[in-house]
Amino acid sequence: PEWRLGARQAHSGTHVVHAALREVLGPTALQSGSYNRPGYLRLDYGWTKGLTPAQMHEIEEVSNNALRADLPVSWDYMTLPQAKEWGAIALFGETYDDSKVRVVEIGGPWSRELCGGTHVDHSAQIGTIVVTSEASVGSGNRRIEAYTGVEGFNYLARERDVVSELNLLLKTKSDDVVGRVSDLMERLKAAEKEIARARTAQLLASGGSIAASAVDVNGVQLVAQRVPGVSGGDARTLAQDVRARLGDAPAAVVLIGDADDKVAVVAAVNPAGIAKGVKAGDLIKELAPVVGGRGGGKPDFAQGGGTDVSKIDTALGMVATLVAQA
Known part of the structure; x- marks a missing residue:
């Protein structure tokens, strides 16, 4: 009996929310699908844009005003033409034969729908309707979700508890x-x-000491260093700074950083270094796979990433050879 009561509340609540949607948004906001279980309902409807917080609040208010009014819930059997003449809404593009259909109404003409489901006897028996979310479920379709009955009160109680905890943490009202x-x-x-x-x-303060570690490789000033705890964005900034400190003579900078178990590989080459045949993009294409990743870029700057921190020293050991070959 308790389970059935919850199902009746959710099913009738779906009709109420549908009527509230049409009242707030207009008669074109028609249901295209629904699902309900004891204490919960979701309703899909045709609409092209998301609801504003004010619209969601109004839909919830209209719904609960209908519950407060304790509207009578009734049903009757009639032919489909009679149901259409009566203003009942048929959903989902269903087809009906010439036999009689069941029309459920809540509050008279306010909500009249073809429906074969179980319902409460008066709208107040739904208890409460608490709208919790509204989102898109496809082009031209939206979904609104809500709790009913005791589940609605439980949801509000949980929200109240969250606010109470925030009050204590923030020492505010x-x-x-x-x-x-x-x-x-x-x-x-x-x-x-x-x-x-x-x-x-x-x-950047460490850029000077890193630049001072440059070694000559076939006429190219090469810096190849590991920079622990440095992520991709910071490694990029540092590499560009070190390249600038090396001046106009042919120069190439390769820095490999590791942070949060991820590897960042960056290479920066100045114009004179590019003229000698050294290209940042080519260096990264060779080095990134060694550390379990990939990357690329332009001749003057390139970057990549990987996940194998244990291979950083191996990659650094390849840089001088790659520059010499270039």
Whole structure:
């Protein structure tokens, strides 16, 4: 009996939400599919754009006002022409023969649909309708989901508990939670930017010592180093800085960074180095597969990535030979 009551609440709730959709959006917002189980419903309907928060709130309010009004729920059998004349809605493009069909109405003409399912006797028996989400399910189709009855109250209770926990964590009141979280997010973004600036400054400060490690390979000043804890974006910045420090003489820079068990390989070559035959893109195409990845780029700059941190030294050991061959 309890299971059946939940099913009746969800099924009648689907009719109520459908009527609320048409009231808020207009008569063209027609159901194209549905699914319900005790305490839960989802309804697919034809519509081309997402609902605004205000529209979702209004649909929920219209639905619950219908429950509060304790509208009578009734059903009758009639021929299909009679049902159409009565204003009943037939769904899903179903075909019907000349036999009688079942029409369920909630609140008279407010909701009249062809339906063979089980329903409550009055709308108030649904208990509550809590709209939880609305999303696209394909071109020209949207889906709205909701909880009914005790499940609806349970959902609201869980939401209340989340807000209560946030109140304790943030030491604020419910009305101030959104503003407080927004403020914290802005401060976090500012802190992350400051950390990024400091990290970049620290990296660039090491550029001089890295450039000083350059060795001559057939007339090309070559830097090939491992930079622990450095990810792709930072490795790119550092490689370009080191290349600039090497001046106008032929130069090539290869840096391999490792951070979070990922490998970043970057190569930067100046115009004089390219004229000697050394190309960054060619270096990366050879080195990236060694560390379990791939990459490429232009003659002056290229980058790649991999996942095999254990092969970084092997890749670095290949750089001088590749430059000499080029």
